[in-house]
Amino acid sequence: MEHGFLDRHSDLDSPVHRLDPRCKVLLALALVGAAVSTPPQHLLAFAVYAGLLAWTLALARLPAGYVLGRAALVLPFSMLVALGLPFFRGGQTVAVAGLQLSVAGLWILAGAAMKSFIGALAAVLLVSTTPFASLLAGLRGLGLPALFIDLLALTYRYVFVLVGEAMRLKRAAAARGYRPRWLPQAVIVGRMAGSLFVRSYERAERMYGAMRLRGYLGRMPAARPLRFRLADGLTLAVLLPVLAAVRILAR
Numbered sequence: 008m009e010h011g012f013l014d015r016h017s018d019l020d021s022p023v024h025r026l027d028p029r030c031k032v033l034l035a036l037a038l039v040g041a042a043v044s045t046p047p048q049h050l051l052a053f054a055v056y057a058g059l060l061a062w063t064l065a066l067a068r069l070p071a072g073y074v075l076g077r078a079a080l081v082l083p084f085s086m087l088v089a090l091g092l093p094f095f096r097g098g099q100t101v102a103v104a105g106l107q108l109s110v111a112g113l114w115i116l117a118g119a120a121m122k123s124f125i126g127a128l129a130a131v132l133l134v135s136t137t138p139f140a141s142l143l144a145g146l147r148g149l150g151l152p153a154l155f156i157d158l159l160a161l162t163y164r165y166v167f168v169l170v171g172e173a174m175r176l177k178r179a180a181a182a183r184g185y186r187p188r189w190l191p192q193a194v195i196v197g198r199m200a201g202s203l204f205v206r207s208y209e210r211a212e213r214m215y216g217a218m219r220l221r222g223y224l225g226r227m228p229a230a231r232p233l234r235f236r237l238a239d240g241l242t243l244a245v246l247l248p249v250l251a252a253v254r255i256l257a258r
Contacts (some may be wrong), residue, residue, distance in 0.1 A: 016069050017138045022238075023067040024136045028145025030239040031137055034246055035129045041254040042125045047118025049257035053125065056253070059246070060128050067136050074135060078128040085123035089116045139163055141233075148233055161214075168210070173203055 017024070023031075038056060045052045064074055092112035100107045134142065140160075147156050176199045 014134050014137065014139050014142075016067075016073070016135045017141075019068060019136075021067045021136070023063055023132075025238070026136075026242060027233055027235050027239040028137050028141045029148050029233065029235065030243055031133055032142070032145050032149060033243065035133045037247055037250050038129050039126045041250045042122050045122075045254060045257045047114045047121065052253050052257035053121050055249075056125050059249075060125065060132065063132055067132065069132070069135055074128065074131050077131045078124055081123045081127040082120060085119045086116070089119040092116055144233055165210075165214075169203070169207055172206055173199075176203060 038059065042053065042056050045056075047053075064071060089112075092115050093108040094106075095109070095112070099110045101110055101113070102108075137145070143156050143160055146159075147153070180195060180199065
């Protein structure tokens, strides 16, 4: 199976790719925090956030369809959470297709869509311009607990192994004539999930034993040291005040 589906385009060369991971993580967090805390009625502020992300996408020279498609995956879930608010929220109403919808509920629905899409787009841009090992090094440099970093590293490394094991179980069941068309036939899915859990547990024990034999004492070896350059400082010095000003004005 293909490896690197999270940071598929992180090996490209662009001004965004060359930024220090800590700089990019701080900017992504600042942008998401500003977007989440902005009232949905301030459309100009969301236009500024979207413009900054579009500018980053252009500088990074990433495929727009790939990035936007990945970010749009969160929209059905965020919209589903707030979908009923226009029908049940009180206050002023507006007629839409013969239905009386709450204006406040519509604003909340629009805000959920805008905020979730901007947050997802910032996350996709972050992982698409930063190799996962460098991203973990940046998080470690920002002071995140070592245990959390190690769990992320091992999850990313072995999720491909688990998916491959699940695909082998599925092919084995299909080779034995398994065709899930009726509800009673779905029982085999539970058995496959149990088998996958047992195999994963056994593999994790073998992996931990191998790590202990190689000197693992609760902390993974660090990647190459990070270098915070002048370009990183200038980027933070320019963009952080811009985000702060937009958020302050959108009160």
